[in-house]
Amino acid sequence: MSDQPITNLSEPRPASNWAAATGSWLPAVILLLATIVVWEAVVRIFAISAFIIPAPSEIAQSLVAQWATLMQATLVTAGEILFGFLVSVMVGIAIALVIVRFDWLGRALYPLVVLFQNVPKVALAPIFILWFGYGLAPKIGLILVIAFFPVTLSMLAGMQSVDRSLLSLMNSVGASRTQILFRIRVPHSLPNLMAGTKIAATLSVIGAIVGEFAGASDGLGYVIQFASTQLDTALVFAALLLVSVLGIAFYYAAEILERIVVPWAPKFSQS
CATH class of the missing domain: 1.20.5 (Single alpha-helices involved in coiled-coils or other helix-helix interfaces)
Incomplete structure (x- = not known):
């Protein structure tokens, strides 16, 4: 041997x-x-012509030339996205908990949530400007109405997919609806919830830009709108590039959070 x-x-x-x-x-x-x-x-x-489609080198030149302005706008938009995303997640979770905990209220609330989701969000932008002015509030409101739905829907799917035998066991030992909700349904829904937050993160970027289109004096949406009026297509593409970077950053931040909160959840594999 x-x-x-x-x-x-x-x-x-x-x-x-x-x-x-x-x-x-x-x-x-x-x-x-x-x-x-x-x-x-x-x-x-x-x-x-650069007016039609600028070359990547021209976009890079515009990015360098307007770097300070673009970075300031990026910070403004990133703050709006972060704040709006957090509000959307909290509201989405709260709605899902209410729907599952209170049957009568859930039956009334769920159809309204679905109905509201079908309202064109762009049409709400001028209404929010009218109600809240041109500050941060209308942007956060628009992000909220765009991004809360996948959080609510994902968490509902997780809480309602609990094994019936486990629910019967909890009922047999005298557990209340609230105990079942927070000890069984909520932990079981965490993988679904984290998947919903990744969708909400990308939708929050869209909500912030739409809100800045409707009325803003700063941010990447404002830069895009201003550059369009000046026929500066290279600057428009440079701002769009930074918007895409923000979207990717927030998505992967949500994915990192998912790996921390629910490390047991299955992950997407490219193999």
Whole structure:
């Protein structure tokens, strides 16, 4: 018999981990770079006016030239998104708890929530401006009405999918509806809730920009609107790039929070 030690094949290798990590984002980076190269080439070859479609190099130049203005606008919009997102999550959770805890109120409230979700949110923007003025409040209100619904719906799905045998067991030991709600239904709904918060995070970005379109003196939405009136398409694209970065940042922040709160929940895999 050989005296050579047996290697544990189940232990991850650093090189393999690095390859797996890079393999998850490397295709996206390659596709992005290829898109930029083709975009630049098409604009140059066909001499497309920057007013119609600016080349990536022109967008980069505008980004550098207006860096201070864009960073200030980004901070304003990011604050609106964060505040509105937190309010949306809290309101969404509260509505879901009320619907599940109180049957009679839930039967009345749920159809109204679904009905309200079908109202065009853009149409609410001027109404909120009329009610709350041009400050932070109308932006937060618009983010709320756009982003709360996936939180409510996801949490409801989680709380209502509890195993019936577990509910029967809790009832047999004399647990109250409130005890069942907070000890069984809420913990069971956490994976669904965190999935809903990721959707709400991206919708909050949309809500903030729509609110700034309706009435604002700062923020990326205001920059986009102002640049459009000045026919500065490169600046519009630069601001849109920063909006996309904000959306990605808030989404992955919500995903990191999900891994902390519900580490047992299944994760999306590209393999």
